[in-house]
Amino acid sequence: MKKEPFVTKEQIEEIVKTYPTPFHLYDEKGIRENAKAVKEAFAWNPGFREYFAVKATPNPFILNILKEYDCGCDCASQTELMLADSQGFDGKHIMFSSNDTPAYEYKFADKIGAIINLDDFTHIDFLEKTIGKIPETISCRYNPGGVFKMSNGIMDNPGDAKYGFTTEQLFEGFKILKEKGAKNFGIHAFLASNTVTNEYYPMLAKQLFEVAVKLKEEVGCHISFINLSGGVGVNYTPDQEPNDIRVIGEGVHKVYDEILVPAGMGDVAIYTEMGRFMLAPYGCLVTQAIHEKHTHKEYIGVDACAVNLMRPAMYGAYHHITVLGKDNSVCDHKYDVTGSLCENNDKFAVDRMLPKIDMGDYLVIHDTGAHGYSMGYNYNGKLKSAELLLKEDGSVQLIRRAETPKDYFATFDCFDILKNMKDPEK
Known part of the structure; x- marks a missing residue:
């Protein structure tokens, strides 16, 4: 497979008359077509939303293009939260997924109404002491540990990652959060990076859906969304076959119908937070x-x-x-x-x-x-x-x-x- 640039020599020769090299150039047409494809791939889920990983390309012009397709922002710092807030994204369109989080960042996230995605069990008490409450809507990042295996071999090693709750901590954490007033819960996990295969999201979704059903049955929590996070990659090398987001979306749809719907959880929204897949090729x-x-x-x-x-x-x-x-x-x-x-x-x-x-x-x-x-x-x-x-x-x-x-x-x-x-x- 040949990689073709989206810009010609003649175009560059004209551009450099005004803007000298080096520079980063983005393809608006490609960004829009891809954002539309992502939205269509998950249209079967009424609550679906892509929370673009701001860290990938923190530019307000890019964010505003994605905003037209109802994308939100996944933020990892106060500065990224400020960027999202400045561009008119409301709290429901901002996911705050941070780790080792300073108190002032939690305070700002709460101030703008962002959905807080806790990275660690100890942050439950830290958040409550910092903002004086536990939000009614809260998410927790899950790390099952071990290795994440796929048909083409081991893709990543979550057990070595610094992120997330263990399985035991997740169940205990949801119980505590519920007791402290949380009403709507989200589950988030990122188990492999830059996967160039259509099976990653469906495999991850199956694992998270099964955990969600157990949490509902054993803890009695209302799971309102499941965030598949990022990890859907791009074909950096010409010999790789690129991911097909529509095939990926249908794969998630299949396990959704197999696991969540029979458990009476057919109202769970699916969220993603892709940065690389949304922007890298463009x-x-x-x-x-x-x-x-x-x-x-x-x-x-x-x-x-x-x-x-x-x-x-x-x-x-x-x-x-x-x-x-x-x-x-x-x-x-x-x-x-x-x-x-x-x-x-x-x-x-x-x-x-x-x-x-x-x-x-x-x-x-x-x-x-x-x-x-x-x-x-x-x-x-x-x-x-x-x-x-x-x-x-x-x-x-x-x-x-x-x-x-x-x-x-x-x-x-x-x-x-x-x-x-x-x-x-x-």
Whole structure:
């Protein structure tokens, strides 16, 4: 399977006249089509809602596109809660899924009416002392431990994860929460990351549905929603078959009818909180080749670095690369594609077979729409790039400007560093 960029060389050449590389570019048409497909895939469940994982792409322009499809926001910090609140998402459309949570964040979540998803048994008392009550609607994150196995082998190891209640804690926690006044309960679990298979959600749903039935029968709690969280991945490599969200939705529907409906729980809403699946394929990092180095290996130096996309350096993650204008050329050159950080892992590709790259060529690094810009940082004094939206009509909108040296120095309150500084080139 070939990965095709959603932007052409001619379009990029026009864009860079206004916005120099590197920059993150998002595809509005793709985002909308995917959001619509997700909504349709779970239309069988009247209460369904996708709570987009804000951490993946925390940009108000993106959030407002998703809002048109009744998506909510899954937030993990006060700043993300503030972003969601500022864009007009009401409490029912905000899920607060945090861990090791400071008291002030719980207070703010309660203030805006967000649904609080507790990560730990001890947070029951902590939350009550912090906000003076237990909300009527509350959710708990479940971690059954052990390993999560699928037909293609072990996918992940929940037992090593820092998140969630054990099975025993979940049942005791629901009992305590009910005694303290909670009336509507949610169950949340995230047991595997970036699964490229249509069976993950249905398998997870079966496990959670069975637990939900037991909680209803043994504790007498009203389970109002079950949050399948994230974990539905994307095909970063061209040889992978992408997930089919409609097949996934029908798989969840099947186990819903098999387990929840016979137990008299056919009113349970299904929630998801996908970040990667919602956005990753609809964003790319555009960068330009500026140096080539011939030593023990062949290197191509680009004007982006791990500051702009951390995943390859941090995880060794694969991101496909297209050399614009050479999409159909033979990939007969082996390169390491590198950035300029003082770190040897600052590489977007290692021993990657690509067409011959000439200085000035534009490279599209695919699937950066989630956990791309958002994981950026300022090591080596590097500045974060702009974010652009390729709109459906072909025009381009700046949705976050690039950082400047003034931004970098702004937090040095006791120094006026810029006063005696010469103007930088960029």
